[in-house]
Amino acid sequence: MMQQIELFGKFWRLFLRGSHLRGILMRGIHLRGSLTPLRSSLLLTALLPGMALASCSTNAPKAGTATPDSVFVEIEAPQEPQAAPALLLGAERKDLYLPLLRGKRIGLIVNHTSLVPQPGGEALHLVDLLLKEGLQVKKVFAPEHGFRGTADAGEKILSGTDAQTGLPVVSLYGNNKKPSPEQLQDVDVLVFDIQDVGARFYTYISTMHYTMEAAAEQGKQMVVLDRPNPNGHIIDGPVLDPRFRSFVGMHPIPVVHGLTVGELAQMINGEGWLAGEKKASLTVVPLQGYTHSTPYVLPVRPSPNLPNQQSIYLYPSLCLFEGTPISLGRGTPFPFQVIGYPIRNLASSALPLPQCPVPPTHLLRTANAGGWTCATSRPPSVSILGL
Structure with missing residues (x-):
């Protein structure tokens, strides 16, 4: 053996x-x-x-x-x-985009949400960050709600000069929604950095579309600094019928599209959705450590009537009532979390509403019901629709 x-x-x-x-x-x-x-x-x-x-x-x-x-x-x-890498916004990844901007004349499409977190300190606005880096910021293009985000929905934004920075502010939510050739004469590159909420009718993505289109037509570079989509975990709703295309619905995508602004910019460019199927010279600075299931709480309200996550989550569905006599709580402390109707008790209406946790006895005067006092239900933690 x-x-x-x-x-x-x-x-x-x-x-x-x-x-x-x-x-x-x-x-x-x-x-x-x-x-x-x-x-x-x-x-x-x-x-x-x-x-x-x-x-x-x-x-x-x-x-x-x-x-x-x-x-x-x-x-x-x-x-x-290993722990998942920390979430980094596109604007935080300076090593990827600052080299693209040095020596260039810059036009910024930004608003109050364009904040860049700083290690151990308060967030810095992208305008201030680029000026601190010694870059040539020539002007700011302002979307709906204005550069500082204080104007109400639909309010016309005027061009002017920003008091804090002294920079010219060009309105893209007034007589013109697209930068003109004259406004881009002293600009080499356009940078978009605005927080979206993932709804097709939220107009920030329409502003991005038109600036991409202007960049393609005028031979300018376009840089999109990506940000998370707080509704990025879901895709829902019908795809836009092209017959009803407007500034509050420009793309054949679902109501809740699930895309980040960077992903949508690439889709707009790749699918030929710009006028004449032109292609912008597009660079997207991607997020790091982000997935579509990554929870993300916005550090600031993206617009005056989306003050918190509850409103942001309910906005894509309740906003469908806009344009009707129904009030969605604009002008109250809980917009897009309640609904009301002039001189009507919603509990006894013909609307197919579920059981309300509390009786609809809160009387509110809201912004879009023609000055009527609305009978509105305000449950402790959920909307009247129980969403």
Whole structure:
């Protein structure tokens, strides 16, 4: 029996000496972390029988010695799962976009949401960050609600000069919604950095569309600094019928589209949705550490009537009532969390409403019901629709 074991051990050593596997593993070459646990197990399963038999032979080397036939396999212990990388906004990834802007004349499409978190301190507005970096910011293009985000929905935005920075502010929510060739004469690159909420009719993405279109027509570079979509975990609602295309619905996408502004910009460019199917010279600075299931709470309200996450989550569905006599709580502390109707008790109306947790007895005067006092239900933590 011992002779058989010895013969088998010699055979195994001869096999390894001539095999391609030996050329990889022999002569003191160590494998460090290059094998998965499964491959490591399979490799050891293949090698251990021969190693054990060889060690049983009378010619087996003493412990601690090395021979030309030695097999050294070093497998590191499985590492603990690494934590997901921290979420970084596109605007935080300065190493990716500052080189694109140096030496260029810059036009910014920004508002009050264009904040860049700073290590150990308060967030810095993108305008201030770029000026601090010594870059040539020539002007600001303002979307709906204005550069400082204080104007109400639908309120006309006027062009002028920003009191804090002294920069010219060009309105893109007034007589014109698209930068003119004259307004882009002293601009080489346009930078878009505005927080969206993931609803097709939220007009910030329409402003992005028109600035991309102007950039394509005038041969300007376009940079989009990506931001998370707080409704990015869901896609829902009908796709836009092109017959009803307008500034509050420009793209054939669902009502709740699930895209970040950077992803949508790439889709607009790639699908030929710009006028004349032109292509913008587009660069998207992507998010780091973001998935569409990543919860994201906005640090500031994106517009005056979206003050918190509850309103942001309910906005895509309740906003469908806009344009009707129904009030959605604009001008109250809880917009898009309640509904009301002039001189009507919603609990007794023909609307197919579910049971209300509390009676609709709160009387409110709201912004879009023609000055009527609305009977509105305000449950403690959910809307009247129970959403």
